[in-house]
Amino acid sequence: MEQIREAILSGDRSPETYAGLAVPESYRGATVHKDEVDMFGDLPTKEKDPRRSLHVDEVPVPELAPGEALVAVMASAINYNTVWTSIFEPVSTFGFLERYARTSEFAKRHDLPYHVVGSDLAGVVLRTGPGVTKWKPGTEVVAHCLSVELEDAEGHDDTMMDPQQRIWGFETNFGGLAELAIVKANQLMPKPAHLSWEEAASPGLVNSTAYRQLISKNGAHMKLGDRVLIWGASGGLGSYATQMALAGGATPICVVSSPEKAEICRAMGAELIIDRSAEGYRFWNEENTEQNPKEWQRLGKRIRELTGGHDVDIVFEHPGRETFGASVYVARKGGTIITCASTSGYLHEYDNRYLWMNLKKILSSHFANYREAWEANDLVDRGIVHPTLSKTYRLEDVGQAALDVHRNAHQGKVGVLTLAPEAGLGVTDPEKRARFETEINRFRDA
Incomplete structure (x- = not known):
């Protein structure tokens, strides 16, 4: 592994150099263990500590299948799916691996007593499996996390509709929080040359998710002039949705939970900001059993104060x-609520009168x-x-x-x-980086 690291740090990217490097028998990766899925018992979600369940283990390098690439991973990033995996909610990911293993001989590799997690990476291609022609050893890459088989017709209009669609590093094994990772070659994309390894690794999952959710014809299809309410901006x-709204000529209304987070939104160029903590919004009672519509109304009024009397086109x-x-x-009449996750809970409740009588739309995005x-x-x-990287840890501190x-x-x-x-x-392109240094570092500076 040290030879691989030295080759990458040398700057040599010739295919011959990497093809000549020996692939080690094992590598270090962040894992959860199948025999620990019940370790947290009945603890409330917020009290479950990923530092207890995420391990850094030495694991065997799996066989490379046709259409796959083995990547030497220089950096990765944390997403909510890694948090969910580490606290075994809403279900253990070992069920995903078991079901995947039943689909093919090569998929059997994924059903192991450990799960190497992580759905982002930036690194260098080491090997490619049979049938791969686009990517060569020595190429600097990042990876998106969509894993598909495309053996069914449904996936050939929009690959997210493939019945065998999975999220790499969450519903498959051999993820990116590791020294090596296995991905399908059609997950690879060029690494932006003006970014460091950790900066390049950080946008993957969230940037792509925000793009489909907000910009794509498969999502909200945001247009010039739209007003967009962005939770957790x-x-x-x-943070990527906010940047896209601004770049696309829309007006983001950024909802945050602290003055520090409000300042970050201002640094990105947003002007309309709601600090929900400072303004004391409480949409549920203390028992989390009943909502307070008066708080919805108060939020709607606040939005109209900021926008000059307008409701939002997209939430x-x-x-x-x-x-x-x-x-x-709070969505306007005919507006769109586009949802891609449920980090505070999956059982959503809303008053359908405000949806049906005002011709609003709820769309899903994944x-x-x-x-x-x-x-x-x-x-x-x-x-x-630009990347929104704020802090970087060593692999040994992945739990933190x-x-x-x-x-x-x-x-x-x-x-x-x-x-x-x-x-x-x-x-590798410092001149290009110099044009964007302030934007690249604004989350670190905060």
Whole structure:
């Protein structure tokens, strides 16, 4: 593994060099263990600690299947799916691996007593399996997390509709929070040359998800002039939605939970901001059993104060249960509530009168297809959208990194160094970087 690291750090990217490197028998990866799925018992969700369940283990390098690539991972990042995996909610991911294993001989590799997690990476291709022609050893890459088989007709209009669609590193094994990772070759995309390894790794999942959810014809299809309410606008997902709204000529109304997060939104260029903690919104009673419509009304009034009397065209939803009733209420007549997650709970409740009588739409969105992920990555490469990396941990501290995200004690994205010995490495176009240095660092500066 040290030879691989040295080759990458040398800057040599010739295919011959990497083809000549020996692939080790094992590598270090962040794992959860199948025999620990009940370790948290009946603890409340917020008290479940990923530092107890996430391990850094030495695991065998699996066989490479046709159409796959083995990537030396320099850096990765934390997403909510890693948090869910680490606290075994809403279900253990070992069920995903068991079901996947029943689909083919090569899929059997994924059903193991451990799960190597992580759905982001930036690194260098080491090997490619039979049938791969687009990517060569030595190529610097990032990866999106859509894993598809495309053996069914349903997947050939929108690959997210493939019946065998899975999220790599969550519903499959051999994820990116590791020194090596296995991905399908059609998950690979060019690494932006002006970014460090950890910066390049951090947008993948959330940037692509925000792009489909907000911009794509498969999502809200945002247009010039739209007013967009963005929950968690300084977080891993919302920070990309905020940038896209601004770049696309829309007006984001950013909902945050602290003055510090409000300042980050201002640094991105947003002007209309609601600090829900400072303004004391309480959409549910203390028992979390009943909502308070007067709080929905108060939020709607606040939005109209900020927008000069207008309701929002789009609500960018991902908290779920805690905010969904309010989201349905505050969307304009004929507006769209687009939802991609439920980080505060999956059982949503809303008053259907405000939906049906006002002709509003609830749309669902999940990650992105390859075209959407590629376009989202191109926005980063062109400097239209920037990484929102705020902090970077070592692989040994992956549990703490996941805890930060679990407890919302972070801004933007939290990165994890895997093979990279320190932060800041991997920039190969410093002139391009110099044009965007302030934007790249604004979450770190916060």
